[in-house]
Amino acid sequence: MGDLASGAVPQDQPPSVDRLARSLAHIDLPMPLLVDAARSAIADGDPNSAAERARSIKQRLLAPVINGTGVLLHTNLGRAPLPWSQTADYSNLEVDLTTGDRGDRQHGIGMLLAQACGAEAAMVVNNCAAAVMLVLAALAQDRMAVVSRGELVEIGGGFRVPDVMAWSGAQLLEVGTTNRTRRSDYAAALADPRNDVALVVQVHRSNFRLLGYTETPSTTELAQLGPPLLFNIGSGLLDSRCPWLSGGPPPWLDSEPAARQSIEAGASLVTFSGDKLFGGPQAGIIAGRAELVEACRKHPLARALRPGSLVLAALQNTALAYLRQDGEAVDFWRMAVLSTDQLRNRLDAYEGLRVTDTSSTPGGGTLPGVEIKSLGVAVAGDHTKQLRSLPRPIIARVCDGETIVDLRTVHPVDDIEVAAALHQAAV
Numbered sequence: 001m002g003d004l005a006s007g008a009v010p011q012d013q014p015p016s017v018d019r020l021a022r023s024l025a026h027i028d029l030p031m032p033l034l035v036d037a038a039r040s041a042i043a044d045g046d047p048n049s050a051a052e053r054a055r056s057i058k059q060r061l062l063a064p065v066i067n068g069t070g071v072l073l074h075t076n077l078g079r080a081p082l083p084w085s086q087t088a089d090y091s092n093l094e095v096d097l098t099t100g101d102r103g104d105r106q107h108g109i110g111m112l113l114a115q116a117c118g119a120e121a122a123m124v125v126n127n128c129a130a131a132v133m134l135v136l137a138a139l140a141q142d143r144m145a146v147v148s149r150g151e152l153v154e155i156g157g158g159f160r161v162p163d164v165m166a167w168s169g170a171q172l173l174e175v176g177t178t179n180r181t182r183r184s185d186y187a188a189a190l191a192d193p194r195n196d197v198a199l200v201v202q203v204h205r206s207n208f209r210l211l212g213y214t215e216t217p218s219t220t221e222l223a224q225l226g227p228p229l230l231f232n233i234g235s236g237l238l239d240s241r242c243p244w245l246s247g248g249p250p251p252w253l254d255s256e257p258a259a260r261q262s263i264e265a266g267a268s269l270v271t272f273s274g275d276k277l278f279g280g281p282q283a284g285i286i287a288g289r290a291e292l293v294e295a296c297r298k299h300p301l302a303r304a305l306r307p308g309s310l311v312l313a314a315l316q317n318t319a320l321a322y323l324r325q326d327g328e329a330v331d332f333w334r335m336a337v338l339s340t341d342q343l344r345n346r347l348d349a350y351e352g353l354r355v356t357d358t359s360s361t362p363g364g365g366t367l368p369g370v371e372i373k374s375l376g377v378a379v380a381g382d383h384t385k386q387l388r389s390l391p392r393p394i395i396a397r398v399c400d401g402e403t404i405v406d407l408r409t410v411h412p413v414d415d416i417e418v419a420a421a422l423h424q425a426a427v
Ligand SMILES: *Cc1c(COP(=O)(O)O)cnc(C)c1O
Pocket: 127, 128, 129, 130, 155, 159, 203, 204, 205, 206, 207, 232, 233, 234, 235, 272, 273, 274, 283, 284, 365
C-alpha cells in the first residue's frame, strides 16, 4: 500500500482500479473521474501513468488562465475577459416589479442597449450568428434578402453567411462581384418584378480586407434602396467616437463600422457580438427600429435563441459601464488603450527578465492586420508547455526561439505570478 501512495506500482501485479483511484485523491476531481483515469492506466498496462491521466482530465475542465499572447480577444481563451460573480439570490428576470405581473426578461437590457447605440429598441440572443439568423427568419422568411457577392464571408468557427441565410428560410439574392458591387446592382435586383425582396443585407468583412480595385456602396446608399437594411457589423463597436475613452478613439480603430453611426446612416437594424469589441459576455445583439425588433422578439425562434439570466446580468453590467462612459470598467478597452509607458511602469515586477518590444492584436476575427505597440518579457527557449501546466496556466507565445509574454493582456495584479513562473522556466 505504501507503494501505491508514492505512485510506484509493481508491474507484475496490477493494482485494483478502486485502490489506484483512491491513491489519486490528492488530485481535486470527483471519484468517478479518478476511477476513469485509474481504469485506463491499468488497461494500458501502465498503472504509474494514472496520476498524469487524472491531471489531463482536470486540464479539460474550464478554469481561469493568464493570457500572455497579446491577443486581446483570443477566441480560444474566451474572447473578451469580464469579471462576474453572483450570490444564490432570485432575480426579477420575468416579473414587472411595478405591477407584479409577468415581465419580459429583455426589457431592461433592451432599454440599455438601445440607449447605448442610439436605437429605438434592442434585444439579445446567444451570439451574433443567432442574431442574423433570427432577423432573417423574422423579416425575410420565404422571401428574398439581397446581398453583395463580396460580403458572402465565412467568419471563424464555420459561420458562413450564405449557410445562415439558408437555414433562416430566407432566399439569398446575390448581386455584384467579389471585388465590386455598385448601388445600381442592388437597384436592378429590386426593380426585377420576379424578385420579392424583403431585406437588404450588408455584412462587415470583419476578418479580412479587400484591397485594390474595389467598390461597395455606403450604408447610406443601401438604406435608401427601399427595403429595410440589416447591417451585420459583427465586431460590436458601439460608437466610433468612443466616448467611454478619455483619449477618444485609438487610431487603429480606423474605419471599423460602429452601431450608432450605422443606425444614423440609415441601417434599420444592426447585429453584433457581445464578446468582441463590445467587451462583454457571449451574446448577439439586435438593435434598430422598434417594429422590426418587435417582429424578431415575437418570432418562435426567439425562444430557442434566448440567453439565460447569467448572460443578461453580465451584459447589463457592460452596457451600464458604457452608459457611464467608463471604459476602464470594460476590460477589453482597459487593456486595449494601455500606452507602452504604462506597461513600462510595471517592469519592476519583471526584474532580471529580458524586455522586448512586441505587438498586440485585437484578435477575435476583428481588425485584421492591426498591430498595437506593446511590451513583452522574454526567456530563451520554448517553455509554453510548462507554463500551460501551472495551477493557473499561462498562455505564452514563442518567437525566434524565445518564450514571450505580452504585458498588455496580463492583468497587473498577476505580474508577480507571471514573473515568478518565467524565472522558474528559465532555470
Ligand atoms: C464574429 C462575427 C459573427 C459571428 O459572431 P458570433 O457572436 O461568434 O456568433 C458574425 N458576423 C460577423 C460580421 C462577425 O464579425
